[in-house]
Amino acid sequence: MTPAGSLLAAHDLRKAYGSTPALDGASFSVHPGEVVAVLGPSGSGKSTLLHCLAGIVVPDSGTLTYAGRDLSGMSDAERSSLRRGDFGFVFQFGQLVPELTCLENVALPLRLNGVKRKQAARTALEWLERLEVDDTAAKRPGEVSGGQGQRVAVARALVASPKVVFADEPTGALDSLNGERVMELLTESARSAGTAVVLVTHEARVAAYSDRDIVVRDGRVRDPEFAV
Numbered sequence: 373m374t375p376a377g378s379l380l381a382a383h384d385l386r387k388a389y390g391s392t393p394a395l396d397g398a399s400f401s402v403h404p405g406e407v408v409a410v411l412g413p414s415g416s417g418k419s420t421l422l423h424c425l426a427g428i429v430v431p432d433s434g435t436l437t438y439a440g441r442d443l444s445g446m447s448d449a450e451r452s453s454l455r456r457g458d459f460g461f462v463f464q465f466g467q468l469v470p471e472l473t474c475l476e477n478v479a480l481p482l483r484l485n486g487v488k489r490k491q492a493a494r495t496a497l498e499w500l501e502r503l504e505v506d507d508t509a510a511k512r513p514g515e516v517s518g519g520q521g522q523r524v525a526v527a528r529a530l531v532a533s534p535k536v537v538f539a540d541e542p543t544g545a546l547d548s549l550n551g552e553r554v555m556e557l558l559t560e561s562a563r564s565a566g567t568a569v570v571l572v573t574h575e576a577r578v579a580a581y582s583d584r585d586i587v588v589r590d591g592r593v594r595d596p597e598f599a600v
């Protein structure tokens with residue numbers, strides 16, 4: 373059932389919110405290091421698919437396999453530990469911790485994984501430099517621009533060398549110039565680290581940075597990679 377060589381695969385996922393079906397038999401897979409864009413009209417189920425793949429939302433039925441392990445059968449604690457260790461996240465509005473500096477925000481995933489404070493700060497600064505926002509290191513998220521905040525969020529998503537980054541409309545709140553730069557930096561950094569990216573977007577311009585597109589319609593996905 374799992375496509376050969378895939379890192380993350382979903383088969384026939386179904387999820388309803390009350391009587392509203394959000395996913396209605398969605399199958400999808402991503403290979404290591406691959407950048408896949410998830411496209412589709414508003415309300416088609418893109419975010420629900422991403423949340424299921426990331427282990428944030430539990431589907432009503434269907435199977436989810438990550439690195440050969442059945443995600444559906446994992447406990448909440450196992451899924452949380454997978455999210456912390458193997459996954460990174462970027463959302464539309466950075467979702468940085470407002471009380472921490474940008475450097476501390478980027479260092480946070482490393483600290484949660486047990487990296488010592490000094491080493492975490494050093495690595496976080498390297499990532500801020502890579503994303504060209506090292507001048508935000510001592511500032512809090514409320515003191516930086518939207519574009520800078522998203523770059524900090526990308527640094528935070530990649531700092532702990534995740535296997536997969538989930539990005540839900542990461543440039544949705546940015547102007548086109550800033551949006552394109554964030555996409556360039558996200559995809560370049562992910563490709564050089566061998567990190568796969570699952571990218572939900574409305575915009576064809578953003579999807580152009582992916583290796584492959586899939587389209588969600590009415591909670592269903594057609595992924596030609598998936599042999600059913």
Ligand SMILES: Nc1ncnc2c1ncn2[C@@H]1O[C@H](COP(=O)(O)OP(=O)(O)OP(=O)(O)O)[C@@H](O)[C@H]1O
Nearest residue numbers: 389392393394412413414415416417418419420421
């Ligand atoms: N927490 C929720 N409670 C109730 N209904 C929900 C919830 N989340 C999503 N839905 C419904 O499920 C369907 C799919 O929503 P989803 O957010 O996955 O779509 P989307 O394609 O990401 O939309 P958009 O592009 O507008 O963000 C929609 O009908 C939506 O209203």
